[in-house]
Amino acid sequence: MFAYIVRRLAYGAVTVLGVLLLLFVLFFAIADPDDIARQAIGERASAEVYEQWKVNHGYDKPLVINAEHGVLEPGRYTDTLLFEHYRSMLTFDFGRSDADDVPIAERLRQGALPSLSLTLPLFALSLVVGVFFALLVAFFRDTYVDFAVLVMCMLAMSVASLIYIIAGQYLIGLTLKWFPISGFDADPALVIRFLALPIIIGVIASFGGDVRLYRTVFIEETNKDYVRTARAKGCGDARVMVRHVLRNALIPILTSVVLAIPFLFVGSLLFENFFGIPGLGAITVEAINGNDFSTLRTMVYISALLFIVAQILTDISYTLADPRVRLS
Amino acid sequence: MVWLPNMIVVALLAGAFILFRTVRRNRFWTESIARLWRRRRFSLIIIGLYLAVALLDTISWVGGSASENASDVVAAHKPRSVIDRIFQPDSFMEISYSEPFADVGFYGEQPLAHPGKHILGTDILGQDVFYRSLKGVKIALLIGGLTTLIVIPIALIFGLAAGYFGGRVDDVVFFVMSTLASIPNLLLLIALIIVLGTGPVQVCVALGVTGWVGFCRLTRGETLKLREADYVQAAKALGASHLRIITRHIIPNLAHLIVITFALQFTGLVLAETVLAYLGIGLDGSWGQMIDQARNELSRSPVIWWNLAGATVLLFTLVLCVNLCADALRDILDPRTRKEAQ
Numbered sequence: 001m002f003a004y005i006v007r008r009l010a011y012g013a014v015t016v017l018g019v020l021l022l023l024f025v026l027f028f029a030i031a032d033p034d035d036i037a038r039q040a041i042g043e044r045a046s047a048e049v050y051e052q053w054k055v056n057h058g059y060d061k062p063l064v065i066n067a068e069h070g071v072l073e074p075g076r077y078t079d080t081l082l083f084e085h086y087r088s089m090l091t092f093d094f095g096r097s098d099a100d101d102v103p104i105a106e107r108l109r110q111g112a113l114p115s116l117s118l119t120l121p122l123f124a125l126s127l128v129v130g131v132f133f134a135l136l137v138a139f140f141r142d143t144y145v146d147f148a149v150l151v152m153c154m155l156a157m158s159v160a161s162l163i164y165i166i167a168g169q170y171l172i173g174l175t176l177k178w179f180p181i182s183g184f185d186a187d188p189a190l191v192i193r194f195l196a197l198p199i200i201i202g203v204i205a206s207f208g209g210d211v212r213l214y215r216t217v218f219i220e221e222t223n224k225d226y227v228r229t230a231r232a233k234g235c236g237d238a239r240v241m242v243r244h245v246l247r248n249a250l251i252p253i254l255t256s257v258v259l260a261i262p263f264l265f266v267g268s269l270l271f272e273n274f275f276g277i278p279g280l281g282a283i284t285v286e287a288i289n290g291n292d293f294s295t296l297r298t299m300v301y302i303s304a305l306l307f308i309v310a311q312i313l314t315d316i317s318y319t320l321a322d323p324r325v326r327l328s
Numbered sequence: 329m330v331w332l333p334n335m336i337v338v339a340l341l342a343g344a345f346i347l348f349r350t351v352r353r354n355r356f357w358t359e360s361i362a363r364l365w366r367r368r369r370f371s372l373i374i375i376g377l378y379l380a381v382a383l384l385d386t387i388s389w390v391g392g393s394a395s396e397n398a399s400d401v402v403a404a405h406k407p408r409s410v411i412d413r414i415f416q417p418d419s420f421m422e423i424s425y426s427e428p429f430a431d432v433g434f435y436g437e438q439p440l441a442h443p444g445k446h447i448l449g450t451d452i453l454g455q456d457v458f459y460r461s462l463k464g465v466k467i468a469l470l471i472g473g474l475t476t477l478i479v480i481p482i483a484l485i486f487g488l489a490a491g492y493f494g495g496r497v498d499d500v501v502f503f504v505m506s507t508l509a510s511i512p513n514l515l516l517l518i519a520l521i522i523v524l525g526t527g528p529v530q531v532c533v534a535l536g537v538t539g540w541v542g543f544c545r546l547t548r549g550e551t552l553k554l555r556e557a558d559y560v561q562a563a564k565a566l567g568a569s570h571l572r573i574i575t576r577h578i579i580p581n582l583a584h585l586i587v588i589t590f591a592l593q594f595t596g597l598v599l600a601e602t603v604l605a606y607l608g609i610g611l612d613g614s615w616g617q618m619i620d621q622a623r624n625e626l627s628r629s630p631v632i633w634w635n636l637a638g639a640t641v642l643l644f645t646l647v648l649c650v651n652l653c654a655d656a657l658r659d660i661l662d663p664r665t666r667k668e669a670q
Contacts, residue, residue, distance in 0.1 A: 018507035025521075031523045099545055154655070158595070158648035160602040162616070163640055166623045174627065263512055268601060288518055300519050304511045311510070 005316055012312045019304045027297045028081050033059035037154055039291040040098050057082060057098060058296065089301050099292035107283055107295070109303065112265060114184060115279030118195055119264040119270065122202040127257060129203055130210030131250075137211065138218035139241050149211065156208030165274050168201035182276035198275045204267070214253060221249040258314050262306030266299065331408045333386045341381075360660050367656045371649035378646055382388070382466040384410040406625050422446070422454035428634050440493050441547040449634040452625075461638035466614040469541050469613065470528060471535065472594040478536035479543060480586060486540075487547025488574055492555055501548070508541050510574060514603065521609045531604065535597055550585060554578050584661035591654030595647045602643070615639040 069075035080145035094104035173181035287295040425434035431443035448457035490501035522536035605616025618639035
């Protein structure tokens with residue numbers, strides 16, 4: 001058991017290093033530091049300005065090997081972009097934004113709460129709604145109810161999420177005027193009004209895919225032996241569904257859902273930007289539009305890190321719960 | 329570069345012909361296709377129409393009668409596709425917005441140059457919306473098709489190698505997969521496009537890099553199972569080479585997975601492009617871009633809806649038809665559900 005946990009942690013650490021290597025290749029080797037400087041301060045600056053900018057933002061070192069140092073000096077390998085990249089990311093010293101020199105860590109702290117206040121209720125609500133409807137559909141399987149909901153899901157899945165947002169803002173926000181179209185407030189009493197619209201739209205947008213997925217899980221579960229046993233001992237249909245099928249089906253559903261939790265911190269690019277919520281998603285969109293490479297790669301790193309941690313935790317709790325996994 | 333799109337059309341048609349001949353010889357595939365046709369006739373016809381539009385939009389040549397508005401020399405030497413020739417976009421335009429089938433302009437009520445002929449009205453620059461929506465067909469199919477052409481060989485090679493040979497190869501492939509899978513798809517996609525640039529090829533490569541992992545994992549798992557199958561063991565005992573076992577015994581048994589994944593991935597890709605277009609890193613002339621441009625027009629009063637509607641309806645129809653076909657294909661091809669049906 002202990003050996004398994006150690007092995008799993010080591011593999012997670014190696015994966016983090018792999019992600020950092022990928023980011024290094026993308027943001028330092030393929031994207032030229034000169035281009036980054038040019039995009040940050042414009043085309044018509046003197047060579048010294050570019051050099052100074054590169055020094056300030058830590059782009060001034062050679063990529064992998066620093067030839068200024070001798071072969072045996074450690075500086076040959078530590079005084080480079082690769083080493084600096086790994087050092088700053090692994091010690092969470094993210095430096096400043098390429099676009100406006102704001103410390104990135106500061107930004108992340110400010111953005112985390114607005115992001116969570118949107119994604120957490122959205123996540124919980126769409127899970128409950130999805131499971132509820134899927135259970136209903138599984139209960140009425142092979143009837144017209146089932147067929148109608150499945151057709152609805154298929155239609156709903158074929159609409160782009162952009163359309164949901166635009167149509168929702170137009171219908172609920174602009175025409176019916178139930179909720180403000182966009183905005184955010186730090187006061188928890190006021191923020192509910194602002195968050196209502198994105199949450200409603202988010203639940204509707206994920207409805208089709210979720211219900212179909214959960215329905216498959218439920219139907220698979222209803223074909224198992226214990227359902228027949230329950231029925232044989234005289235349980236009613238509704239009781240079998242809620243007490244037996246739902247409980248057992250929640251295990252596979254929850255494992256797939258747990259892995260989505262780290263992404264809640266990263267927020268939702270589309271929703272936050274559309275509804276003016278100053279979360280991490282909105283920061284990412286800003287970074288995209290402003291060619292802010294350092295913020296962008298920090299966001300990628302943070303979300304990958306959270307995902308890897310969540311994955312390790314799920315795997316370990318799995319082994320604790322199910323001895324069969326440990327053996328293989 | 330006039331010849332390149334036309335060569336692609338020729339290559340595609342040749343590929344389709346070869347595929348058709350291979351399928352004709354195989355009873356399983358002919359029967360599956362016949363069943364798909366029986367169940368999803370309508371969707372298949374619509375997908376066929378989209379394909380036809382995309383092909384007509386790709387076949388292009390220089391010359392012919394450029395419109396009277398095209399005064400500059402550059403326009404006269406630009407290759408124009410069949411669709412361009414049918415619509416003549418340089419002369420088939422108005423001054424600004426006009427409603428579908430309108431006789432007068434939307435603002436100012438001035439008479440239109442082509443009254444009642446714009447099926448979906450015109451946009452702010454007076455371009456025909458129906459024409460612009462049709463131009464989006466090629467781009468959507470390019471995103472789905474080119475990306476899948478990148479994804480399937482990569483995923484197949486790595487998945488097969490990892491599953492069949494195991495050991496070190498498997499470790500490396502699995503590590504690469506888990507590294508890529510730990511980054512949220514959209515963020516990785518954005519990072520790739522920001523770094524690589526926003527051309528059609530770059531976007532497709534970025535979509536391919538993010539998209540191959542899922543299929544590779546599937547291939548690897550399935551190959552692991554097939555490697556232990558009796559007929560593979562028998563082939564090995566008879567002295568067949570690795571290459572022969574893979575090409576003759578394993579790939580044919582993965583083919584149904586390839587088809588299903590292709591269909592399922594296609595819709596995801598086309599929908600993902602709308603998000604990219606909203607973020608400003610999509611492809612020029614795509615439906616996502618049209619939707620993105622049209623969203624501010626909804627706040628005008630009276631509302632301008634036809635721009636949004638044109639792109640949305642075409643996108644929705646294509647995705648729905650492919651989704652329906654993918655669903656039916658999975659039922660028909662997947663051995664698990666096949667057994668249940670019997």
